[in-house]
Amino acid sequence: MRPTVAVVDDASLIRESIGLLMPGLDVVAATASVEELVRRSPAVDVVLLDLHLANLERQPDVRQGIAAVRALTRRGYRVCVYSQEERRFVLAACLAAGASGIVSKALPCDRAERLFHEVATGGTVVPQPVVGILEVLVRRDCITLLSERQRQILHGRARGLSYAQVAKRLFVSESTLRGYWYDLTRALSDSLSGLTPGEIERALGLAPGDLLEFWEDGAADRTADRRAWWRIGRPR
Template identity: 80%
Template sequence: MRPPVAVVDDASLIRESFALLLTGLDVVAAVGTVEELLHRRPAVDLVLLDLHLANLEQQPDVRQGIAALRALRSCGYRVCVYSQEERRLVLAACIAAGASGVVSKALPIGRAEQLLLEVASGGTVVPQSVVGILEVLVRRNCITLLSERQRQILHGRARGLSYARIAEQLFVSESTLRGYWLDLTRSLSESLRTLTPGEIEQALGLAPGDLLEPWAGESAAGRDWWCVDTGR
């Protein structure tokens, strides 16, 4: 059974072609803004979100980036960022803000669909560039709740090694390793959300204020009005 998903992208070509190209997903809604999606409230397993949605001069009230992601998460949606964004700190901020995955629009269609299906089924997809950040944070004791085996797996993935290669090195089956990796990415994603910009900056050797994107979760006081009493 194909998982029901929604697409938020301001490019009409992307919205109209998504269901035709990624046939493993059941696209039940394809809209240009987060506001439109939250007005319609489709029941979906996953929302695919482009980070850069509109010209702010023309549509100043449209949420983009981390603000759009938080609006979806605060209403109970599981979100995967599907974007051309490549800046690793922005992508890490997306994971910290609650994204369950980040998938690049530059990937081949088959590979993108495979990763999106993984996120829709409850998995976590973290780009290698962000895995590198996570490894630095673990190595500098900002994230500490990892076993030695998990550290070995993180080390290998941060260097771009395949599941098969890491499994061979650790003398485990590839399926077992994939299970370890799923647990590891979930743990790291949750840990990342608890870190402050100052802690990240210090660990990565950045100057104060270099993390321009919002990092920590939005407070309950900032909860959007449309997410109240919805039952989601």
């Protein structure tokens, strides 16, 4: 059975073609904004969300970035960020805000489709650069609820080793290691969501305010969302 998907992307080409390019997904809704999707409230397994949705001066009320992730997850949606964003700390902040996966738009369609399916069926997808950030947080005791075996797995994956390479080093089967990794990524995502931006900034050596904040849904806070995202959330 194909997972049901909603797409939030202001590029009409993406909205109109993703179902054709990824036939394993059942795209039941495709909107240009989070607000439009919330109004329609489709029942889906996962929302594919682009982080950079609109020119803020033309459409000042459109949520973007972390604010968009939070708006969807608070309504019970599983969110997979689908973006060209490459800055590791921004992507880590997406996980901390509740996203269940991050997939790069640079990936081939078949690979992206498999990752979307994984998120839609309850998995967590963390790109390798973000895995490196998570390992730093573990080494600096910001995330502590990991066994020694999980730390070993995280160490290997953070260095770009394949499942097969890590499995060989730990003398386990590749299928067993994939199960460990599934549990590990979910634990890391849950732990990351409990950290404050300040804790993450200090652990990563960022300056105060470099990490995207966690904003509320009120009108005044949406203004802060837009200003902060425009200042530090757009690609450079």
